[in-house]
Amino acid sequence: MDMPAPSTDVLNRKSRVIDRLKGALSAEHVKSDPVETRAYECDALTAYACQPLCVLLPGSTSEVAEAMRICSEERVPVVPRGSGTSLAGGALPTSDCGVLGVSRMSRVLEVDYENRCIRVEAGRTNLSVTDAVEAEGFFYAPDPSSQLACAIAGNIAMNAGGAHCLKYGVTTNNLLGLTMVTMDGSVVEIGGSHLDAGGYDWLGLVCGSEGQLGVVTEATLRILPRPEGARPMLIGFASPEVAGACVSDIIRAGVLPVAIEYMDSKFIEVV
Template sequence: MSGIIMPQPDSTILARAAQIVAALREVLPEDTVISDGNETRAYECDALTAYRCPPLAVVLPRSTAEVAAAMRVCSDMGVPVVPRGAGTSLAGGALPTADCVVIGTARLRDVLEIDTDNRFMRVQTGVTNLSVSEVLAPHGFFYAPDPSSQLACTIAGNIAMNSGGAHCLKYGVTTNNLMGATVVLTSGEIVEFGGPQAGAAGLDLLGLLCGSEGQLGIVTEAVLRILPRPEGARPVLIGFDSAEVAGECVARIIRSGVLPVAIEYMDEPCLRAVENFAKAGYPDCPAVLIVEVEGSPDEIAVQIAHIREIADALNPVEFRESRNADDALAIWKGRKSAFGAMGRLGDYICLDGTVPVGQLPHTLRRIGELSKEHGLEVANVFHAGDGNMHPLILFNANEPGQLERAEAFGADILRLCVEVGGCLTGEHGVGIEKRDLMTAQYDPDDLAIQMEVKDVFDPAWLLNPAKVFPLESSARYRQRAAE
């Protein structure tokens, strides 16, 4: 077992397991409650697979009312609840505990309303991110946040983690594209935050909810802002012989007044892995940028001419334009297969710190040095336009001690991100993974006020209780809640 510790399960809850399951069955349809050990095992982890623990039971409701009924039972019986979307969290956000009930959104899959006149849609939150954009396509609209797990991840999880994606440089992240939410509170009460009208006059509880990692409530329905699809999009690929120059190019593009939809960065170890895996035909150089712009063919040409002028002044190794859709696909091919390519090299931990864009070159250099100190390889592939880095630390899970070393290396990188003015996580969330690093970014009072906010929504600390806040910091609140 590795570094991150979860509290001991509450033995009094485990002793009441049969009663808890019976109480859930009493208020929910027969097939909604899963308690068989073989079946609950499917929910023992999310994408942070090093940590596993089957829950006491899993509930898969079909409606907000059923979520509320399940929540009320758990609340009445004092049972922790772990909300779960598709289980794609890289931070352990959906990791169960032995004494918890998982409430999953897997069956909340209806698209309830598409309103292009008012530019919103209403969905049940178990729909996948990709399916939302697919259902919008015939209307000429799309939903902007596009995390790389979009094939599997749900809107519920996107809201919980305030997910981003490659295109958020232009369109923002989930919180900028979420207009309303139907929320089940721990009491089982159902409330609406926001709605199809633009904003609300009172406190921005919707903004507070978004990214709260299942600490405040379970979102069962969401009103999403939808956007007309651009006429077209085209990437260019720019190769540089140093990370510094690539970083400078990013800053100059941003300053110039052209706002690309995406600026992606890949370093040499990543490029090598991608080339072996996907044969994308990327140039052999230390740093590659993929810059995507949108618009009509003429508009795209104008923007690319701008970007070429900026890049040319920095002597790129290569500036590759896409003349057609196939070229565009080829440019994206390597980037999109980067995580798969890295996976072939062995096990990896994917980090998610953000740094100010101007600190990218320095941060990359320091990560290189740390890599030597820890004796583990690291590759970088990330959203450069907003400084959201994804260092991938390679290790061998079968070799004892390597996971711990990789985690220690990761923690050093994240502390570095904070030191240079950035943060621990740009889009993956804290979960359990970065829980104990929170003190690197926030002072005790900064964490205390956040925990007091959780206390307002979840006075018994039943929702995802041992996550986000360092165990030591939250102990007082959790103990008081238990009394």
């Protein structure tokens, strides 16, 4: 994989850039020591790695905006990062870039059970969204297998999905609104707290855009009541073809399982 060549101009201005960013975010949330930035040199695609110029760990939308404004003025590329579980190198830095991680931004901002939605900061992990509402009998449906670690920010950028998506759709079907900071530090609000907000479908554009349009800092997500009477069922099949035919039969019969997952015999042995 060919990565863009780093800008020597930016590399030469490293200390000035970092001083400006420390002034905006506080020194402890701007990492430039290679010992500390090493953890950000790659995502789960570990075949490719590169130490970034610095790592920025803002704690609010306004801090993200300030960091983006400075990076824009200094012509420093920014790679947004959630939890770094992407398997596609989406959060892979270049040596002249700032990795902007949203992991410090993980609060629940509002839960609205009547309208079935939750507003969270984008660094919140996927599973902890469900944790926040399950006592009231609700859950957040998109469930990538990495849900213990991956962040809503990364889920939005990759339009993530999981076993529940057959019935409930992927992230784009469960995302109602978001706050995003664009490259120049502007803060934009997109969507709302209900499905299909008016105007252009900017939400559909941002969801799945792999961090190329800005840094998502907050999101309003659809939460659903836990399905009543759902029971796990494990079925063994003689071959993948028979298993596939069974899935087709279930769906043809008008039954849409809450979740469905398949493992072949080799993987069962490995696990």
